[in-house]
Amino acid sequence: MGELLGVAVLGAGHMGADHIRRLDRVVSGARVAAVADPDEARAREAVAGVEGVVVHAEAEAALDAPGVEAVLIASPGPAHEEALLAAFARGLPVLCEKPMAPESAGALRVVEAEARLGRRLAQVGFMRRYDAEYRRLKAVLDDGGLGRPLMLHCVHRNVSSPPGFTSAMLIDSSVSHEIDAARWLLGQELTAVTVLRPRPSAGAPQGLWDPQFALFETDGGVLVDVEVFVNCGFGYQVRCEAVCESGSVRVGDDRGPLVTAGGSAATPVPQDYLARFAEAYDREVQAWVDATRRGRITGPTAWDGYAASAVAEAGVCALETGARVTVDLAPRPALYG
Incomplete structure (x- = not known):
């Protein structure tokens, strides 16, 4: 590879434009070589300068x-499968924003295509694995000093939902992050969901x-609950508390600068x-660039992307039917063992 890793960014919307800025101004060892978006005017605006x-x-x-x-996919979810398969055909390493594919069948096709290659090319953009607080939570759980995890309590709140946001998207778009975080934190698969x-x-x-309350069961006997509220009106909040046999550990409490004035004290809430x-995205993309330049692929795998899609799909079924729905995963290929 050249002195700087040449990256094609697919998608120049809100997320794609932020990644273009990140690759150009924040991340070392990479440059934006190409951008694709059906709205070429939007793409040209995103690459100005x-x-x-x-x-x-x-x-x-x-x-x-x-x-x-290399390729960074930040286009809408329905375009991801085709883009991933095109990148595989060219032998290009990929960082793909979630969802890897909106439907589990498409995500499984991506897994099977990569397995046929016999080597990993794809990393899925579950950025919470790179967040400093979540990494500390993971370290505490892995240490084992609090005993076995019994429950995870999660909160996912947004100021407002964008136009066209559906009830199903609370699960397959918003809660998909909690799905991956729970699998990663616990080292367990999610086996059933009730909404x-x-x-x-x-x-x-x-x-x-809106809101909704999702309850997941794992193959290790842990319960994971998620409050998702995408029109809370006051800010963006993500919290996670692990309750273990002899203690608990929580991340996501708002700990920004405390401003005291006019008889009150307040901490700003991200919007x-x-x-x-922001720092998690920076760390994620930098780690991907560094690994890619060394000829390696690290981070969340295509299997992780498939598992998240399969669990989310079961969650949407649970939302629509009111029933407890089990998660049926395909056999895991040896590539992801």
């Missing part, structure tokens, strides 16, 4: 652009079941995920 980058409307044109040695619905908030758009997890 970035030297040596070419813009395409089609993803495959960006993959074939001169100097492209309960309190009355919708007055702040939720008409017809949106979106890019603010809350």
Whole structure:
């Protein structure tokens, strides 16, 4: 590879534009070589001031652009499978934002395609694994000093949902992060899910079941509950508490600067995920670039992406039917053993 890893970024929306900025200004050892987005005007706006980058409307044109040695996929979820398979066909390492594929069948096709290659090329963008607080939580659990984990209590709140956000997306878009975090923190698979619905908030758009309460079971006997509330109105909050046999450990409490004035004390609450997890995204992309330059792929695997899609799919079924739904995973290929 060259002195700087040439990266093609697919998608120039909110997430893609942030990754373009990150690769150009924050991450070392990489450069943006190409960008693809059906809205070429949006893509050109995202690369304004970035030297040596070419813009395409089609993803495959960006993959074939001169100097492209790796791919960062930040396009909408339905486009991910095709982009991943195109990258595999070219032998290009990929960092793919979640979901790896919206449906488990598509995610499994990606897993099977990579397994046929006999080597890993894909890393899935579950950035919480790179968050400093979540890494400390993981270290405490792995140490074992608190005994075995019994329960995880999780909170996932957004200021407001974007236009077109559906009740199912509370599970397969928002809670998918908790699904992966729980699998990673516990080292266990999620085997069943139940979703309960309190009355919708007055702040939720008409017809949106918000908030929701998801309860997951693991193959190790741990219960994981998630409150997801995407129109809470006051800020972006993500919390996780592990309750163990002899103690508990919690992350995500708001600990920004405490401002005291006018007879009150207040701490600011982040307003979106890019603010809350900015350092995690930086650390994730830097780790991917460093590993790729060494000819390695680390971080969440395509199997992790498939498992998250399968669990989320079961969660959406549980939401729609009101029933407890079991998760049926395909056999894990040896590549991910």
